[in-house]
Amino acid sequence: MSLWRDFKNGLFNENPTFRLVLGMCPTLAVSTTVVNGIGMGLAATAVLVGSNVIISLLRNVIPKDVRIPAFVVIIAAFVTIVDKIMAAYVPELHKVLGIFIPLIVVNCIILARAEAFASKRPVINSMMDGLGMGLGFTMSITFISAIRELLGTGTIFVAKDFGFTGLKVFAEELGAIIMILPPGAFITLGLVLAGINWLVSRKGAKTA
Amino acid sequence: MRDLKQMIITVVVLVVICSVAAGTLAWVNGLTAPRIEEAKARALQAALGECLVSATDFVEDQGALARVKAELDGAKNAPAIDKVYRGTAQGQDQGYVFTVNTSGYASVITLMVGINADGQMEKVKVLSQAETPGLGTKIKDEQFIDQSAFRSVRTGVNLAVTKDGGQVQAIAGATVSSRAVVRAINQALTAANVLLTKQGEGGLE
Numbered sequence: 001m002s003l004w005r006d007f008k009n010g011l012f013n014e015n016p017t018f019r020l021v022l023g024m025c026p027t028l029a030v031s032t033t034v035v036n037g038i039g040m041g042l043a044a045t046a047v048l049v050g051s052n053v054i055i056s057l058l059r060n061v062i063p064k065d066v067r068i069p070a071f072v073v074i075i076a077a078f079v080t081i082v083d084k085i086m087a088a089y090v091p092e093l094h095k096v097l098g099i100f101i102p103l104i105v106v107n108c109i110i111l112a113r114a115e116a117f118a119s120k121r122p123v124i125n126s127m128m129d130g131l132g133m134g135l136g137f138t139m140s141i142t143f144i145s146a147i148r149e150l151l152g153t154g155t156i157f158v159a160k161d162f163g164f165t166g167l168k169v170f171a172e173e174l175g176a177i178i179m180i181l182p183p184g185a186f187i188t189l190g191l192v193l194a195g196i197n198w199l200v201s202r203k204g205a206k207t208a
Numbered sequence: 209m210r211d212l213k214q215m216i217i218t219v220v221v222l223v224v225i226c227s228v229a230a231g232t233l234a235w236v237n238g239l240t241a242p243r244i245e246e247a248k249a250r251a252l253q254a255a256l257g258e259c260l261v262s263a264t265d266f267v268e269d270q271g272a273l274a275r276v277k278a279e280l281d282g283a284k285n286a287p288a289i290d291k292v293y294r295g296t297a298q299g300q301d302q303g304y305v306f307t308v309n310t311s312g313y314a315s316v317i318t319l320m321v322g323i324n325a326d327g328q329m330e331k332v333k334v335l336s337q338a339e340t341p342g343l344g345t346k347i348k349d350e351q352f353i354d355q356s357a358f359r360s361v362r363t364g365v366n367l368a369v370t371k372d373g374g375q376v377q378a379i380a381g382a383t384v385s386s387r388a389v390v391r392a393i394n395q396a397l398t399a400a401n402v403l404l405t406k407q408g409e410g411g412l413e
Contacts, residue, residue, distance in 0.1 A: 087240065
């Protein structure tokens with residue numbers, strides 16, 4: 001059952017965005033629409049699982065002193081390979097997700113999990129951790145994207161590149177443009193973090 | 209002695225990891241580069257075909273680009289014609305497709321403008337842009353980019369947004385981006401005028 005625990009850990013208890021407060025750069029930059037959020041989340045998940053597995057495999061080989069440079073080289077190589085292969089074999093998908101892929105390198109969730117988990121645990125556990133953390137990140141960024149897209153444009157799930165016109169909730173003129181601009185990202189993230197901290201502290205107080 | 213041995217192991221491991229990573233990247237690059245080029249070329253041909261429906265073959269025309277550059281004055285903020293493609297069908301010239309770079313609100317917008325041999329604009333397409341999400345990015349929307357003011361325009365006509373006394377419906381809250389697109393179309397029309405009239409003169413000789 002420890003595999004399940006490693007998986008669930010990333011979704012809730014140690015949700016990378018809301019609990020560990022990692023990966024803020026992509027969270028703030030890409031959460032303008034739900035589809036962008038899901039795209040970024042899934043691309044990061046793929047890289048996270050891959051890098052966790054490779055680093056876990058090499059955990060007994062990499063000397064302590066140079067582990068960070070080694071992780072960085074492995075992650076950067078992995079991201080570049082994913083980028084190249086997508087560009088060559090699925091150019092349409094690459095055109096839509098292409099902008100997120102270089103951004104994955106600056107996602108510190110990946111380096112953090114390599115350092116804190118994959119470099120100390122067996123391969124299968126590391127894979128489950130990567131999957132859980134990746135999906136936790138996807139969930140969080142999608143949640144923030146949903147708030148921003150809805151309040152900013154009045155529609156949700158708009159994805160012109162995939163041919164979705166989205167759900168219209170209210171007239172676009174009523175949307176607050178600030179929500180899809182950078183300040184909206186900080187405001188949303190701040191309020192959501194505050195809300196989650198409040199929920200957690202209340203739950204903590206009850207059980208104590 | 210132990211320290212020295214440890215140090216050598218450290219160096220060797222890092223060198224091996226970097227070499228393997230570099231080797232893998234070189235291998236993947238060799239494997240994917242031709243396919244990426246091919247996909248890019250296919251995407252370009254598809255976009256060109258969309259902008260000038262009557263043409264089946266497109267070639268980049270360096271001579272035409274040089275002629276256009278010589279004729280158009282490069283005013284400071286004027287949109288720049290980046291490439292000129294000559295479209296043909298069964299050996300007959302069908303018109304030109306221009307790629308134009310124009311300064312928008314937050315980014316350089318790259319557009320593709322197709323103008324047929326009669327000097328009429330067929331279609332304008334946004335190739336790349338990084339305008340304000342939700343405002344300037346709407347230049348990609350059909351409502352703006354396929355509007356009737358664009359569809360009927362010919363060489364010799366100068367487009368303008370309604371705010372400036374023209375016919376083009378600008379995007380609410382994104383007049384700067386809208387104007388940038390209009391300027392680029394005007395530039396392409398001027399360029400087409402240069403090429404199409406030059407061709408006529410050539411025919412008389």
